[in-house]
Amino acid sequence: MLQWDDDLRVAGTPLYLDSRRPRPVCVVSHAHSDHLPNGGVHGHAYATAATAELAEYRVGMTAVTRLGYRTDHAFDPDTRLRLTPAGHVLGSAMVRVERPEGSLLYTGDFKLRPSLTVEQADPEPADVLVMESTYGLPMFRFPDWRQTQARLAEAVAGALAAGRQPIVMGYSLGKAQEIVRILTDHGLPVTCHGAVHALNGIYERLGVPLGPYRRYKAEDFHGPAALDLAERGALVAPPQVARSAFVSRFDDPLTIMMTGWALQPNARFRYGVELALPLSDHADFDELLELIERVSPRKVYAHHGYREFVGELRKRKIDAVLARPEAQLKLFEE
Ligand SMILES: [Zn+2]
Known part of the structure; x- marks a missing residue:
């Protein structure tokens, strides 16, 4: 259901998630430059209207299908896409993909705490969770x-x-x-x-x-x-x-x-x-764990984080691996 070939792609589809290279088709979770192609634009992008506007300003993003939050979009007969608020920056989204093999939630960057300028995150359950884990050490607990x-x-x-x-x-x-x-x-x-x-x-x-x-x-x-x-x-x-x-x-x-x-x-x-x-737009250690509890996945892939985070999850009996682009991962075949 999920393949890393340099970047993350939904297996069986041409659909990439937050690719750093220009791709024919890509979902863009939010408009930060580390989630956008280096100096280029995608052939066709899927994003919220706010992300489209912010990304357009930053790098240009010509062809975009603008998706609202919590609205199903049939990408092809077997693939449904759905964006939900990620609470990170304006327009940021978690991407839920539903395929005959099961469901996948990809977070991009996120936080669960409320803020003054961004809609609060609203993660939905999925079989497989691919999550950002920047602050995945117990020392990272933000004050109120x-x-x-x-x-x-x-x-x-x-x-x-x-x-x-x-x-x-x-x-x-x-x-x-x-x-x-x-x-x-x-x-x-x-x-x-x-x-x-x-x-x-x-x-x-x-x-x-x-x-x-x-x-x-x-x-x-x-x-x-x-x-x-x-x-x-x-x-x-x-x-x-x-x-x-x-x-x-x-x-x-x-x-x-x-x-x-x-x-x-x-x-x-x-x-x-x-x-x-400590003002952050990312989840702290407790929020990372809370996300897993709310999504209730069978398997967790952690990206953008510490290797130790996966160890922390395994200690808690969570089936987790570190997502490394160089490793060819094929979910639902394990
Ligand atoms: Zn970001």
Whole structure:
């Protein structure tokens, strides 16, 4: 039912799942670049309308069949496709494939926790689960999401009061919009880096309000016409700016990285920031286990994660293997 030939393909069909190479037919789970072809477009893609729009903006995705959540689509007489919310970024989907041999749920990236800018995940049962497992170690247990929001708002408000420029970093699609919404919900002023600003516009057009914010202009921050700190507020920017001239132009900025890896003790140093807070768009260890419980599969294939995660699952009597693209796997033949 499932084959790895460089990428993941549904056996007996030409249908690839999140292929990194251009394919004649591919389902795209969400619009992050590590789930899209490298510098190319697919012949024909299946995706949610939001993913189609975001991917179109990022790499171009010409022919797309837009699928709504929880609506069956007959791909061919033997294959039904169904997308359900993955809770990761706007438009992100889990892909359920139903074939005569059985059913398969492929997660792409996901989280089960709620968030302010993305519909919460809604995994459906399947015989085989192919799951993302980025944070598949017991040390990765995120604190309550409201607590992380409060810590961010407190840090930003404190910096503004102390006359320091807060620079809050998170990847520009998904994380940055969540950060903006957290800050504006707390009544804090926000300015967005251009890369973030462009994606904010797509979020808003697709019906996700982000509150009031400015677009970054150098003259608002530096030089004789610079605005007051209280007016320009927190600067929300992609992670790449952490070690760049963009940050070093400020005298004494408070740099904050929002990432699940903040749970690692050396995160601050690794990212070169003063503060790292565990805001993630991925499932933590407990959510990975919860997903398996809810999907109730006979077999689990874990991708994008630690080898130890599979060991943890086997300890819990779950039939699991690490999905490696170089291994030719054929399910339902075992
Ligand atoms: Zn992603």
